[in-house]
Amino acid sequence: EAGVAQSPRYKIIEKRQSVAFWCNPISGHATLYWYQQILGQGPKLLIQFQNNGVVDDSQLPKDRFSAERLKGVDSTLKIQPAKLEDSAVYLCASSLGLGQPQHFGDGTRLSIL
Amino acid sequence: EDQVTQSPEALRLQEGESSSLNCSYTVSGLRGLFWYRQDPGKGPEFLFTLYSAGEEKEKERLKATLTKKESFLHITAPKPEDSATYLCAVQEDNTGKLIFGQGTTLQVKP
Numbered sequence: 001e002a003g004v005a006q007s008p009r010y011k012i013i014e015k016r017q018s019v020a021f022w023c024n025p026i027s028g029h030a031t032l033y034w035y036q037q038i039l040g041q042g043p044k045l046l047i048q049f050q051n052n053g054v055v056d057d058s059q060l061p062k063d064r065f066s067a068e069r070l071k072g073v074d075s076t077l078k079i080q081p082a083k084l085e086d087s088a089v090y091l092c093a094s095s096l097g098l099g100q101p102q103h104f105g106d107g108t109r110l111s112i113l
Numbered sequence: 114e115d116q117v118t119q120s121p122e123a124l125r126l127q128e129g130e131s132s133s134l135n136c137s138y139t140v141s142g143l144r145g146l147f148w149y150r151q152d153p154g155k156g157p158e159f160l161f162t163l164y165s166a167g168e169e170k171e172k173e174r175l176k177a178t179l180t181k182k183e184s185f186l187h188i189t190a191p192k193p194e195d196s197a198t199y200l201c202a203v204q205e206d207n208t209g210k211l212i213f214g215q216g217t218t219l220q221v222k223p
Contacts, residue, residue: 044213101159
């Protein structure tokens with residue numbers, strides 16, 4: 001079974017620039033999550049989708065972050081404009097449904113100069 | 114406020130030296146407690162889910178247990194390949210959201 005695919009693996013941008021990350025979940029997984037993991041910390045949920053609808057985006061900084069999941073499969077997370085504190089690893093995860101184990105991709109490491 | 118605290122932050126063991134990692138939590142309603150392993154440069158890898166106090170799960174040298182306030186990950190006779198960061202997360206009953214602890218970084222020396 002193919003795992004969660006994410007791209008790019010690394011991204012370096014200057015502050016105030018924009019960036020986008022892509023995620024392809026495990027086939028058949030209805031629930032998709034985006035997490036931010038700052039060095040030395042556990043992942044923090046940014047947004048959760050059930051099919052193509054948003055379940056929870058309470059911790060998403062909506063003035064600069066946006067996410068979409070068109071057709072209930074792939075998802076993109078965008079940051080515009082980026083700030084220095086956005087330097088982190090952005091992880092995508094998927095699960096069959098709420099309460100089921102989440103399976104993670106290897107993330108995108110974002111560095112802001 | 115829901116919170117997850119893991120201890121110790123870092124643990125160094127000799128190969129074969131058994132030990133335990135702790136995960137303490139406060140959550141308004143617990144749907145499940147999850148343990149993950151994370152290797153450098155990789156995403157977290159699912160290990161176990163525990164749903165109720167008294168439940169235990171085992172996988173090779175790892176055994177996870179759950180009480181009403183904490184969970185333990187016991188590592189028996191660890192090997193160098195067990196070196197990784199171990200993450201604990203609780204899932205809220207009402208939102209289904211996962212709240213992660215900060216992790217315990219385990220190093221096993223041969």
